[in-house]
Amino acid sequence: MESKTSPHEIDEKKEATITSERKLAHLQICLEHDVQGRSITTGLEDISFVHHATTDLNMKDIDLSVDIFGKKLRLPMIISGMTGGHAFAQQLNDYLSQVAEKTQIGMGVGSQRAALEDAQARESFEIVKNNAPTTLKIGNIGAGQIVDGLTSTDLKNIVSMINADAVAFHFNPLQESIQPEGDTNLHGLIDRVSQLINVSPTPIIAKEVGSGFSRFDIDRIMKSGFAGIDIQGVGGTSWAGVESIRAEVPKYKKTGEVFWDWGLPTVISTILAKESFSGHIIGSGGVRNGLEVAKLLALGADAAGMAIPFLFTAQDHSIEKSLKYIEEIAYEIRLACFLTGSQNIEELKSVPLIISGKTAELLRAFGIDPREYSSRPN
Ligand SMILES: Cc1cc2nc3c(=O)[nH]c(=O)nc-3n(C[C@H](O)[C@H](O)[C@H](O)COP(=O)(O)O)c2cc1C
Incomplete structure (x- = not known):
């Protein structure tokens, strides 16, 4: 029997191809161009720990594990959401999920x-649940799809897929505004988000993609019932x-050039979240080494x-490079704990910090005294 495709199905197919091609172009651009912040920084360079020369810990006994969204991670690290939907993405998800499971970090x-x-396109996501049955796995969907009518059944599908x-x-109004096909009508978003959170089978995280969240956003996120914030400043x-x-x-x-550096730096947004948000906070956006991870943990x-x-570590079709990178970062977090006399991450969270430069200036502009961090007891 001849199978007939309805115009609706053709539209859906076309839409799916456009989505997949866009995601592939994003991967290629990220690998081939310098797309990092230009005149703005995360603020992590303005954060310093206070050195403990008389530390009397055994470095290898330091416990780097954390509990988050019901899972225990061996290291306080999460591979931020990136790929799915096409063959190259499937390979990346394959490698990265093996790495996440092996090292017990989140993905x-x-x-x-x-x-x-x-x-x-499901297979490129399902591989994650097969490769990483035990570690923390985080699904992902954008604000645009929520406004476009994402249903509670879609949400259940998103959960069961991985x-x-x-x-x-993910909230990415800036990115969408630099796309001719972008979702810039976000009318009704917050009401719809709250409705979906109420019926969701899992906790929901509010995630940016590189511009961070303001105090106004964090208040909205709290009131909407989100269980976590992924800063992505x-x-x-x-x-x-x-x-x-x-x-x-x-x-x-x-x-895109004019707004290249738009947003709240990772450090500022993390501090603002810590002020009033009672759920889990993932510090992110421009984090590149273990000392930076340790600084964000110490900030809350x-x-x-x-x-x-x-x-970059997964592009070589091998998990070895990613595993090596994670172990380097783990050693750097461990060293930051050792040199601040912190036996575990809980202790690292309350050590004194010196906040200087532009970050101190920005904090004061938000009515926060940076000395709150330097006056923490040693
Ligand atoms: C190739 C690539 C694809 C991404 N795709 C998504 C996505 O589908 N959903 C999302 O929430 N964030 C996506 N992101 C954004 C990241 O999760 C992250 O928020 C952002 O890149 C900033 O982190 P970084 O400075 O560590 O790269 C993507 C990032 C990269 C590099």
């Missing part, structure tokens, strides 16, 4: 929109930058997330 997947639009322990709703990968490079229309190319994060470094 997020990229937007699962492609798999909702096209069942064939056996997710939590799902990130400015200073790391710039999504206005990626879209500017991808853009063919001059208007978007130029706007429960774990740190990294995206682009893992893309």
Whole structure:
């Protein structure tokens, strides 16, 4: 019998192809261009620990594990959501999920929109649940799809596709505004988000993609019932930058350049979240080494997330490079604990910190006295 495809199905297929091709272009641009913040930084360079020369710990006994979203991680690290939906993404998800399971760190997947639009794309996500049955897995869907009518059944699908322990709703209004096809009508978003959170089978995380969250956002996030915030502040990968490079229309190319460094630095947004948010905080956006992870933990994060470094370590079709990178970072976090006399991450969270430079200035502008951190007891 001849199979007929309805115009609706053709539209869906076309949409799915566009989504997959866009995700592939993002990967290629991130690998081939410098897309990091230009004149703005995360603020992590303004944070210093106070050195303990008389530390009397046994470095190898320091406990780096953390509990987050119902899972115990061996290290306070999460691979931030990046990929899914096409063959290259499937390979990356394959390597990264093996690495996450082996090292017992958390792993997020990229937007699962492609798999909702096209069942064939599911496999590129399902590989994560098969490779990483025990460690923390975080699903992902964008604000645009929520406004477009994401249903509670879609959300259940997102969860079951990777056996997710939590799902990130990503907020990326800047990135969408640099795409001709971007979702810039976000009317009704917050009401819809609250409704979905109420019926969700897992905790929901509010995630940015490189511009961070303000106090206003954090208040909204609290009131909407989110269980976590994934900061993704400015200073790391710039999504206005990626879209500017991808853009063919001059208007978007130029706007992406102009807004390249837009957002709240990772440190500032993490501190603002710690002030009032009672759920889990993932410190992220431009985190590149273990000392930076340790700084975010000391500022109040429960774990740190990294995206682009893992893309680079996994691109060589081997898990070895990623494993080596994680062990280096683990050693650096351990050393920060050792040199501050912290036996575990809980102790690291309350050590004194010196906050200087532009970050101190910005904190004062937000009415926060940086001396609150330096006056913590040693
Ligand atoms: C290739 C690539 C694809 C990404 N795709 C997604 C995505 O689908 N959903 C999402 O929430 N974030 C996505 N991100 C954003 C990251 O999760 C992260 O928020 C951002 O890159 C900043 O972190 P970084 O400075 O460590 O790269 C992607 C990042 C990269 C590098």
